[in-house]
Amino acid sequence: MAERVTDHRRGPRRRGAELEAAILAATRAGLVERGYASLSMDWIAERARTSKAALYRRWGTVGELVVYTHARLVRSLLTVPDTGSFASDMRAMLRSTADVMDSEYGELLRGVLAEIMKNQELAAEARRQLADSGPQAMDEIYRRGIERGEVRPELRGTRTMTVALDLLRSEFILGGTPIPDAAIDDILDTVYLPLVRLPD
Amino acid sequence: MAERVTDHRRGPRRRGAELEAAILAATRAGLVERGYASLSMDWIAERARTSKAALYRRWGTVGELVVYTHARLVRSLLTVPDTGSFASDMRAMLRSTADVMDSEYGELLRGVLAEIMKNQELAAEARRQLADSGPQAMDEIYRRGIERGEVRPELRGTRTMTVALDLLRSEFILGGTPIPDAAIDDILDTVYLPLVRLPD
DNA sequence: CAATTAGAGAACAGCTAGTTCTCTAATTGA
DNA sequence: TCAATTAGAGAACTAGCTGTTCTCTAATTG
Structure with a gap:
């Protein structure tokens, strides 16, 4: 004698990619x-x-879902500016990354970082995402810098190349958002550029 | 008609500092x-x-308790070695910090970092703890380096002075533990020492 | 020694994580 | 074309955690 006022089982039922997209959108909204x-x-x-x-x-925990959502979104957020010089390319890239950290994506990034801290199994996958995405965009800028004869070619692909991004992430974690221009200038002018610039 | 087999209300009841110490010990154990x-x-x-x-x-959430536990513990973990030179002092300090990250304290640090990512209110207090503790020990080593004429005195107290520690934390977050000697050597020899060393 | 403070123990409502049902729409393939 | 299979919707349920609020009573204070 169960009365069903609305039974959504009757309606058009979403599946596969369509349903997944709706779930990822709901995750971002959350x-x-x-x-x-x-x-x-x-x-x-x-x-x-x-x-x-x-x-x-599809996912065992909220954490998995957040990390998956991040993986799907991160590719579309990378910007590789071409402004004419290595220094201004880097400055533009760090500034835009800092702006993304201050947008709704920042909460997603916070979630991924929290998940890395919390969950040993997920950490490997999440770390891979973070360790790949940034440096990839960076490498393109660095490559052009080498072609222009602005930076030391032997540092391409080393830890030194990503120091600027590591310090920006540090600023995000320890300083929060928004990230002021002064912080970016400091990272670039005091630390990063002196390291990678070719001695004349 | 309630039968109480054991009523701990009778026993010697801990209070104040004694009870707090037991709670913090239980938190670390957890x-x-x-x-x-x-x-x-x-x-x-x-x-x-x-x-x-x-x-x-005493505390409103587990997060508060974890951050408080960290604050109480962090002071006793700082080591300020005096090995004769700035470079080896720094190497010893980074190595010992990396070892602490790989000990049971690492899980506490992970908890504090997770809390920063999760909780806006606690973040300020937790950030203060992290931003104060390391640099404080670092400053002592740097001061001696200036006296010995090994490092650039104008960098004392600036962001540059703590770059080595920021990169080590980055390694902890993105690379996990244990942190290999190679990572510390890389941070010091490729990034940090070239930056702070006096040009001869 | 009386009044006050604070710990112990327990119960509770409300929420969330996961699991596991049933029912049924959509897809597949013989 | 139709039977078999897959997978989404809805719901119920257990277990565990949060945060609160009782009562009882030990320890401290004045």
């Missing part, structure tokens, strides 16, 4: 509206108008 | 045995053989 700390599978399922079962079929 | 992700007020209260009420009277 990060923006409630923050990483208050994100829950229940909330995401309701927001995406799907069921928890559909979520758990 | 971090080691279960990890930051599985830490709960319930577990800590049971482990410290006290009540949740006593915990909530």
